[in-house]
Amino acid sequence: MxxxxxxxxxxxxxxxxRRQQSGLNVxxxxxxxxxxxxxxxxxxxxxxxxxxxxxxxxxxxxxxQPDLKECMFPCACPCLPPDPEELCAFxxxxxxxxxxxxxxxxxxxxxxxxxxxxxxHTYSLxxxxxxxxxxxxxxxxxxxRDFSVKIKNKAGGNxxxxxxxxxxxxxxxxxxxxxxxxxxxxxxxxxxxPLSIPPxxxxxxxxxxxxxxxxxxxxxxxxxxxxLPTQLTHIQVLVxxxxxxxxxxxxxxxxxxxxxxxxxEVGLHGLHCSSFKDLVxxxxxxxxVEQENCEDPEQESSxxxxxxxxxxxxxxxHSDPFTYQLSDMMATEVLIERHLEDILxxxxxxxxxxxxxxxxxxxxxQNQRKKKMRSAAEVILGSSLSIVSSSSNMDFRNACLHSMxxxxxxxxxxxxxxxxxxxxxxKFTPKNICYSAQVEEYPESDxxxxxxx
Amino acid sequence: MSLMGSSxxxxxxAIDKLRAELLNxxxxxxxxxxxxxxxxxxxxxxxxxNVILGIVTSxxxxxxxxxxxxxxxxxxxxxxxxxxxxxxxxxxxxxTIRSDCPSSVTKFAQILKIFVVIxxxxxxxxxxxxxxxxxxxxxxxxxxxxxxxxLISGDLCYMEEDGTRIDCRSCSAAAAVSSxxxxxRNIVSHAKFIMIVEKDATFQRLLDDDFCxxxxxxxxxxxxxxxxxxxxxMVRKLWDTLHIPILALxxxxxxxIEIMCIYxxxxxxxxxxxxxxTVPSVMWLGLLPSDLQRLRVPEDVLIPLTKRDxxxxxxxxxxPYLASQPxxxxxxxxxxxxxxxxxxxSLAAIAPDFLTNIYLxxxxxxxxxx
Numbered sequence: 131m132x133x134x135x136x137x138x139x140x141x142x143x144x145x146x147x148r149r150q151q152s153g154l155n156v157x158x159x160x161x162x163x164x165x166x167x168x169x170x171x172x173x174x175x176x177x178x179x180x181x182x183x184x185x186x187x188x189x190x191x192x193x194x195q196p197d198l199k200e201c202m203f204p205c206a207c208p209c210l211p212p213d214p215e216e217l218c219a220f221x222x223x224x225x226x227x228x229x230x231x232x233x234x235x236x237x238x239x240x241x242x243x244x245x246x247x248x249x250x251h252t253y254s255l256x257x258x259x260x261x262x263x264x265x266x267x268x269x270x271x272x273x274x275r276d277f278s279v280k281i282k283n284k285a286g287g288n289x290x291x292x293x294x295x296x297x298x299x300x301x302x303x304x305x306x307x308x309x310x311x312x313x314x315x316x317x318x319x320x321x322x323x324p325l326s327i328p329p330x331x332x333x334x335x336x337x338x339x340x341x342x343x344x345x346x347x348x349x350x351x352x353x354x355x356x357x358l359p360t361q362l363t364h365i366q367v368l369v370x371x372x373x374x375x376x377x378x379x380x381x382x383x384x385x386x387x388x389x390x391x392x393x394x395e396v397g398l399h400g401l402h403c404s405s406f407k408d409l410v411x412x413x414x415x416x417x418x419v420e421q422e423n424c425e426d427p428e429q430e431s432s433x434x435x436x437x438x439x440x441x442x443x444x445x446x447x448h449s450d451p452f453t454y455q456l457s458d459m460m461a462t463e464v465l466i467e468r469h470l471e472d473i474l475x476x477x478x479x480x481x482x483x484x485x486x487x488x489x490x491x492x493x494x495x496q497n498q499r500k501k502k503m504r505s506a507a508e509v510i511l512g513s514s515l516s517i518v519s520s521s522s523n524m525d526f527r528n529a530c531l532h533s534m535x536x537x538x539x540x541x542x543x544x545x546x547x548x549x550x551x552x553x554x555x556x557k558f559t560p561k562n563i564c565y566s567a568q569v570e571e572y573p574e575s576d577x578x579x580x581x582x583x
Numbered sequence: 584m585s586l587m588g589s590s591x592x593x594x595x596x597a598i599d600k601l602r603a604e605l606l607n608x609x610x611x612x613x614x615x616x617x618x619x620x621x622x623x624x625x626x627x628x629x630x631x632x633n634v635i636l637g638i639v640t641s642x643x644x645x646x647x648x649x650x651x652x653x654x655x656x657x658x659x660x661x662x663x664x665x666x667x668x669x670x671x672x673x674x675x676x677x678x679t680i681r682s683d684c685p686s687s688v689t690k691f692a693q694i695l696k697i698f699v700v701i702x703x704x705x706x707x708x709x710x711x712x713x714x715x716x717x718x719x720x721x722x723x724x725x726x727x728x729x730x731x732x733x734l735i736s737g738d739l740c741y742m743e744e745d746g747t748r749i750d751c752r753s754c755s756a757a758a759a760v761s762s763x764x765x766x767x768r769n770i771v772s773h774a775k776f777i778m779i780v781e782k783d784a785t786f787q788r789l790l791d792d793d794f795c796x797x798x799x800x801x802x803x804x805x806x807x808x809x810x811x812x813x814x815x816x817m818v819r820k821l822w823d824t825l826h827i828p829i830l831a832l833x834x835x836x837x838x839x840i841e842i843m844c845i846y847x848x849x850x851x852x853x854x855x856x857x858x859x860x861t862v863p864s865v866m867w868l869g870l871l872p873s874d875l876q877r878l879r880v881p882e883d884v885l886i887p888l889t890k891r892d893x894x895x896x897x898x899x900x901x902x903p904y905l906a907s908q909p910x911x912x913x914x915x916x917x918x919x920x921x922x923x924x925x926x927x928x929s930l931a932a933i934a935p936d937f938l939t940n941i942y943l944x945x946x947x948x949x950x951x952x953x
C-alpha cells in the first residue's frame with residue numbers, strides 16, 4: 131500500500147517538475163483515506179489518494195492513460211470510490227480535485243495505519259508546503275491526522291529547492307521567558323556527493339548521473355543560549371528519492387553505518403542503531419547516541435542539559451537527458467529505490483565520509499562553544515580561588531566567604547562553581563534568524579487528533 | 584673629507600649646542616617624581632584582590648561577572664602632552680569583558696590567569712620573563728619582563744640587576760637590549776649623542792662600517808622596526824641618565840616616520856605608560872624627504888607612494904603632536920607633494936660608503952636634523 135501512495139506522490143511531484151514549476155510556490159492539499167471493506171472471505175483495505183491545489187494544476191485525470199495507471203498500480207485491485215462527504219470537506223479547502231486514485235489491498239491490518247502515518251509524516255518533513263489529511267478507518271474505529279507545518283525553511287542548492295518542516299516539537303524549558311525560545315530549526319546544507327551506479331543497476335536500465343545531497347537539522351535550536359549544556363540523544367536518517375518522496379523500508383547500509391563512523395571525530399561517545407520496532411514507526415533509520423558516564427558529580431550539569439536530536443536528510447538526485455517521459459522517470463525512481471542498498475554499498479567509503487563530515491560540521495560549532503565555556507570556567511574559578519586561598523589579607527578572605535555565605539575555601543569552591551554555571555548557562559543572546567515567539571503556552575500542535583484505535 | 588682630519592670639537596659642535604638647548608628647554612623627570620608614580624607591592628595585591636572580590640560579589644548576587652577596561656585602542660582616551668607625548672586619560676570609553684559571553688569568556692579567563700601569576704610574583708618579590716601582559720594600567724608597574732628584540736652598540740657600559748656587566752663597545756657585534764631595563768645600574772658613557780636606527784639592516788651596515796668608532800663617542804640603538812617596550816625603555820633610560828641628544832635615522836617613508844613618532848611621542852596602545860617610554864626630545868636626523876632632492880638621489884631608487892602610504896601620511900599629519908613640529912610637517916608635506924619615498928639604502932646609489940662617510944658625518948657636523 132505504501133508503494134501505491136509513493137507512486138501517486140511521485141507522479142504529482144514529477145509532473146510538477148516537468149511543468150518546470152519551482153517548488154517554492156507550490157502548495158496544496160493531499161488526502162489519504164484508508165478504510166476497510168469486508169468481503170466474502172477476507173477483509174480488504176481500500177485506499178483513496180486525492181490531490182488538489184496549485185501543486186497539481188495541469189493534471190487531467192481523463193487524459194491519464196490507462197497504461198500509466200497500470201504502471202503506477204500494477205499490483206493493486208480497483209475498489210469502490212470513497213465517501214463523497216470526505217472528498218467534499220477536502221475540496222472545500224483546496225478547490226476541485228485534480229487527482230483521485232483508488233486501489234484495494236487484501237490482508238487488511240491495523241498496523242498499516244502507523245506505517246502510512248509515518249510515511250506521510252516523513253513526506254511532510256521535506257515537502258512542507260503540502261498539507262496532508264490522513265484518515266484511517268478500521269472496523270469501527272477511526273484514526274485521523276492532519277499534517278500542517280507551522281514553520282518552514284528553504285534549504286536548497288542550485289539543483290533543487292527544498293521546503294523543510296523545521297518546527298520544533300520540543301517543549302521549551304519552564305524557566306524560559308516569553309519570546310525567548312526558538313520554535314524552529316536551521317537546516318544546514320551539506321556538500322553534494324556524486325555516486326557511481328553499480329553494474330547491476332545499469333543492467334536494469336539505470337543510467338545518467340546520480341548523487342546525494344545531505345541536509346542536517348538540529349532540534350531544538352539553542353543558538354540563542356550559547357552557554358546552555360546540550361546533549362545529543364538521537365540521530366535520524368531519512369532518505370528521499372529524486373522526486374522528494376521518501377524511500378520506504380529499513381536500510382541495511384544505514385543500520386550498519388555507526389560501526390564505520392569515527393564517533394570521536396564527530397564529538398560523540400558512541401552510536402548504535404535503534405531497535406527494529408523503533409525503525410518501523412519512526413521513519414528512516416534512528417541512531418541512539420551513547421552518553422558519557424559522568425565520573426565527576428560536580429560535572430553533572432545544573433541546569434540539566436537540553437536534549438537534542440539531529441535529523442539527517444539524504445536527498446537522492448538523478449539526471450539523465452534520455453529520460454524525459456513521465457513513465458520513464460517514475461520507473462527510474464523505482465529502480466533507484468530497488469537498487470539503493472547496492473548503490474550505497476558501491477559508494478560506501480564516500481557516503482560514510484560524507485555523513486561523517488555532515489555530522490561533524492553540524493555539531494562542531496556547538497561542541498567548540500561548550501568546550502570553550504567549560505575550560506574558561508575552570509580557569510576563572512581556579513584563578514579566583516587561588517588568590518583567595520593564597521591571600522594573607524584576612525579582610526579580603528572573609529569578605530569573599532561572607533559574600534557567598536561559606537565558612538571555608540573548600541565550600542567556597544563548590545558554591546562559586548555552581549553560581550558561575552547558573553549565571554552563565556541561561557545567557558540569552560537574541561538571534562535574528564531564530565523563530566522566537568511568545569512562550570505563554572506551548573503553541574498549537576499538529577499532533578494527531580486521535581479517536582482511539 | 585676625512586673624518587680623522589677634523590677635530591672632535593668641530594665634529595660635535597652642533598651636537599653640543601643641541602644638547603645645551605635641550606637641557607634648557609625639556610622637562611626632566613626627577614627620581615622622586617618617578618618614585619611618586621610607582622605603587623607598592625601591597626597596593627598591587629590589594630588591587631587584584633578587589634577585582635576578585637568584585638567577581639565573587641557578582642556571583643553571590645547571581646550576576647555574571649565582567650571586567651571593565653579602558654579602551655586602549657580608542658583615540659578618545661588619548662591626549663597629547665608636549666612634555667610626555669601621547670598619554671592615556673581615563674575617558675568614557677571602556678571595553679567590557681563578560682564572563683557569560685562565548686566571544687569574551689576566554690579573554691576574561693586569560694586576564695584572571697594573568698592576575699594569579701602577577702599576584703604570586705609580587706608575593707614572592709620575583710620576576711620572570713614573560714610576554715607582555717595587556718591589563719589595567721596599574722598592573723604595569725610590577726616587575727615583569729619581556730624578551731627584547733633590540734640591539735645596542737657604542738660608548739656604553741652598564742650593569743644588569745643580576746650583576747652582569749654589559750660593555751657595548753665591541754666594534755663587530757652589538758649587545759641585545761636588556762630584558763630588565765628597570766634593573767640597570769651604573770651606566771657609564773661619554774657618548775655625545777644617541778642614534779636610533781629604524782632597521783636592523785641599516786644598523787648592521789653601520790656596525791660593519793665601524794660607525795661608532797668613526798663618530799666616537801656615540802651610541803646607536805635599533806628596535807628592528809616597530810620598537811618593543813624594552814627598546815623604548817632603554818632609549819628613555821639613556822636620556823634620563825645621560826641627557827644627550829637623541830637622533831633618529833629612519834627611511835624617508837610614512838612607516839619610518841611613524842616608528843620615529845613612537846620613540847618620540849609614544850603609541851596609543853601604550854599611552855598609559857607614556858612617561859616612562861617616550862622621549863619628546865628625539866630629533867629627526869634622516870633620511871629627510873628634503874635630503875632626496877638636495878642630494879639628488881637617483882630617481883630609479885625612489886619608490887612611488889602607495890595608496891596605503893598616502894593614507895598613513897595623511898593620518899600622521901593629523902596627529903596632535905605634529906602641530907608642535909612645523910619642520911616635520913614641512914618634510915611630510917614635501918613627501919606628499921613629491922609622491923615618492925626612499926629607504927636609507929638608496930644613498931648607496933650615490934656612493935657605496937656615502938651613508939657612513941659622508942651623509943651622517945655632515946648631518947651631525949652641520950646640524951642637519953629637524
